[in-house]
Amino acid sequence: MxxxxxxxxxxxxxxxxxxxxxxxxxxxxxxxxxxxxxxxxxxxxxxxxxxxxxPKGAGALRRALGPPPHRGHRPAGSLTCDVLRWTLPTWPGLAYEALVGPGGELWNQWFVRPSGPVATDFAGLAPWACVVADVVASFPGAVQIDGPAPQHWTVDFCHGGSSHRARFVYGLLQRLDPAP
Known part of the structure; x- marks a missing residue:
């Protein structure tokens, strides 16, 4: 295969x-x-x-996805990381982003919105339509928390007097739950 x-x-x-x-x-x-x-x-x-x-890290991603159509740099504290992005047919309008450290190690990989976060209302929080940055930008006071498994994230936020937990895999919204 x-x-x-x-x-x-x-x-x-x-x-x-x-x-x-x-x-x-x-x-x-x-x-x-x-x-x-x-x-x-x-x-x-x-x-x-x-x-x-x-190949490991970004090399494995390049082998599977080809050369990244977008390459850039981003400061990360006192270091600068490479930013690599690919578009994937199943998730149009989003990009799969890899952050690569100075030694070539893969620091992070997840979906992002290439144009930057989009503000949405609560009704717009649909699975596979939002990324972490969208939720953080849309709900003041939202808090990012490491998820329970690799490549899982959660974002806790309040809306309508209730606490909610948005669950993400690879930075892509999967579902909303009541926050504990």
Whole structure:
């Protein structure tokens, strides 16, 4: 099995399935993929990440996705990181961003809105339509919290007198829950 954009998207969906299985199933049907393909793409990516001679970090992303259409730099404290972005067909209007440290190590990878955060109201918080920055920009006082697993984030915020927890995988909104 070659490993390209489709397989990479399936790999992302494998992790998203933990939080929003219904959306993943709906998307698999829409793109004509099976659960077996989803599992095989994840297993293949896992084998690649542990193979001694396979590229690591941003090199693995480049191998799967090709050269990034966007390259830039961003200060991170006293260091500067490289910013690499790819567009993926399943998530139009968003970009998959990798932040790469000075030594080539992958610092972060997640979905972003290339034009910057978009303010939305509570009704606009739809799964796979918002990224972390959108929620933080839309609800003053929102607090980002590390999620319970790798590549998971949560953002707690208040709206309408209630506390809410937005759950993200790879920076992409998966669902809203009442905040504990």
């Amino acid at each position: 070659a490993f390209g954009v489709r397989e990479f998207e399936l790999t992302l969906m494998h992790r998203m399935r933990d939080v929003n299985a219904e959306k993943v199933e709906e998307t698999l049907d829409r793109i004509g993929a099976t659960r077996a393909e989803l599992r095989e793409a994840h297993a293949h990516w896992t084998r690649l990440t542990h193979a001694p001679r396979a």
